[in-house]
Amino acid sequence: MSARRSEDEKVEAYSRALIEAGRASGRANADLVQWEHARKFSPEVLETLSAMRDADDLDLIPKVARQYKHILDSEDKTVSVTVTTSVPMDDDLREKVRAKAEKDLKAPVYLVERVDPTILGGIVLEARGHRYDASVKAQLTNIRKTLASTFVGSDEHDR
Known part of the structure; x- marks a missing residue:
């Protein structure tokens, strides 16, 4: 029972943190849409995003996407x-x-x-x-x- 309560508390905390951050930036609904799609991300994508966040490189996401596509197109x-x-x-x-x-x-x-x-x-x-x-x-x-x-x-x- 205590493990379930602990999980529920974590879920509540994560949800409220997302809502608070989204509301502060005026994008709570947009964040919800992104969150719904996040479950589709592969572990590799999540790990790469985490590494980019840790290196403060999230602004490079569009460039990485273009380069990724370029490499795929040129090799495949x-x-x-x-x-x-x-x-x-x-x-x-x-x-x-x-x-x-x-x-x-x-x-x-x-x-x-x-x-x-x-x-x-x-x-x-x-x-x-x-x-x-x-x-x-x-x-x-x-x-x-x-x-x-x-x-x-x-x-x-x-x-």
Whole structure:
């Protein structure tokens, strides 16, 4: 009974410490989302993060991620392709995207799927440091820029 109480006290203490730190930075809900994903981390990732924290190197996480991806891409023939869509892909679309990417990249492809409703529709592909954005959001942005430059140019031409 005492071991269970001790575990419950630890859980309570850890939870409150996370909440306090998150609230102090205005990110309590964001921290909860991160915490939910943390259980998926491998022991190696957790150990590396701990070592980086101990060395005060957490600011290097984005650079380590890029280097990690670069090393994998350069040593492994399989190319990681990040595919962002506004809704989850079905099996048919997934296979079409994989086939097209493998043909274009001339290599086997591992798809990393992301769903981002803010792109409104279409698809965004990222591979080997390049980005192909065929999202509705990007198309609308391009139309807006074209219209703005056309109208700005027309105003100056009419003067």
